[in-house]
Amino acid sequence: MRPTGPVELVLIEFPQSDFKGEIVAELARLVDGGTIDVLDALLVRKAQDGTVEWLEASEGGDDELARIVGEPAGLLAADDADDIAAELAPGAAVGMIVFEHTWARGLAGAVQGAGGQVLDWTRVPAEAIDALAGEIEKEN
Template structure:
């Protein structure tokens, strides 16, 4: 499972994120276990909405019944650093594609020793360095 925090300087959404999540779920790449949106108003007040409460039927379908992995404590921790007028989406998902790979490794008598995500920023930095060398 992974927890992903997505920050939006302006809390304006047009549906492209939900469409991409739906594509990934429908393709069997991920299962979204929980999701919520935190918004901080210009006056500093904080509002948070779980996926099934936001009135978006597509998001509610993607998440289904939330797993209860995200709660008020998570909202408080994120909202503290959130700039007024902005929003953060919190998504917990499982890589369903990894089930088959893990099963194959176990079936071959192996085990997964480590699974580390390399941040996109690190990949971009490495790409820039390699371009400089060439």
């Protein structure tokens, strides 16, 4: 079995459906640098009249996004789009990105090679780190 890094789902809201190219450029930099692999991506938009549109990365007209996602893994589907759309304000959009932390493959392989297994990989929210750092700073 191939060692894999942790896989995450990131949701990015755009209150005015105003997309900028720097997001795709940064994703491309991370993919090309071997930091992540984008496994799937989906865009969900809710028009002012409440109609919902969702697009796979290959359907959005952005060749660079289609390149870095490649063939979607099928991890995101209509049910996911419907769940997100139910919470969206009219005129807003959400980008959904599923990616693997490829930088962690080596660590996962070393753990497997030593006879171990990664039991959990938990993200600590930035707010929690900031609060802890503030407490430590007060003590010093």
